[in-house]
Amino acid sequence: MLGPLALLCSLLFPVGLKLEQPALVMVRLPLKPSATLTCKVDSSVSYIHWYRHQEGMAPRRLLYLEMSSSKVERDFPMNADKVNAEKGSDGYSCSLSVLKLRKSDEGVYYCAAWEEHSWIKVFAEGTRLIVTPPDKSPDEDISPKPTVFLPSIAEIKVQKAGTYLCLLEDFFPDIIEIDWQEKDDKTILTSQQGDTMKTKDTYMKFSWLTVTEASLDKEHKCIVKHESDRTKVNQEILFPSIDKGKEDISSVDSPKPFKTTHETNKMLLLATLQLQLTNTSAYYTYVLLLLKSLVYSAITAVCLIGRPALCGNGKSS
Structure with a gap:
């Protein structure tokens, strides 16, 4: 995932730029057909990029937002009716909108930006998007x-x-x-x-x-x-x-x-x-290996005692 990679880069190449995201956004269908994910940076940046990572797949970029002009550039095959981004009124934040929301849109969404005067792209910790299907009641108690x-x-x-x-x-x-x-x-x-x-x-x-x-x-x-x-x-x-x-x-x-x-x-x-x-998983593994060893020992003993027909000596009777 991008999180450990971002951490490794920050350790090897310390940077001052920091990005913050909420840990979780959960949306209930069909009450909310879209989801909004926020990202805030602690200093001025030229662009904010948005990535999505889904289990079993490589992370992929969805779009990036030019902060000075609020222009959005989407990566193929993303369309404006599916994802969009807007600059916050404070000039240091950005929101990603995932539209026409479906269960398949679940994943971890990361915002990222380039550190000024360096070649390091800094990633936030990511926001996990969970889409609750329509068969779950909005009034259902889902607390522990x-x-x-x-x-x-x-x-x-x-x-x-x-x-x-x-x-x-x-x-x-x-x-x-x-x-x-x-x-x-x-x-x-x-x-x-x-x-x-x-x-x-x-x-x-x-x-x-x-x-x-x-x-x-x-x-x-x-x-x-x-x-x-x-x-x-x-x-x-x-x-x-x-x-x-x-x-x-x-x-x-x-x-x-x-x-x-x-x-x-x-x-x-x-x-x-x-x-x-x-x-005790190690204990059971040891027991299985011991039983396997005993079975092989028994077969070997039968062969040595004088029942070569059971052992397959390569000659036909």
């Missing part, structure tokens, strides 16, 4: 739905520590950040993250925090930052202290209702299996 898991008594006794796990489900899109803090502290704690996994048309992800036995009497919270047009503030999921956790879990103040015991146990099992598969 949390389920919490508290430390077990057995883990505390054996490990002298406890693990809080936060499972987030049924969210869209997949851009999400998860942090952990103590309830009354702003310090970000060291936590672990699982992979974001797709489940039909939505996504799920889990994160877990392991704390010492001495910290189990404190309340912790899982802070979720999700790029959704419905979620304007960070979602905070409160985890009670281990003493409070022994009480009825339904009394815990949480943004979302907790699931039933049956559902919780089921999802905890799935999460545990996922963790085991992730952390």
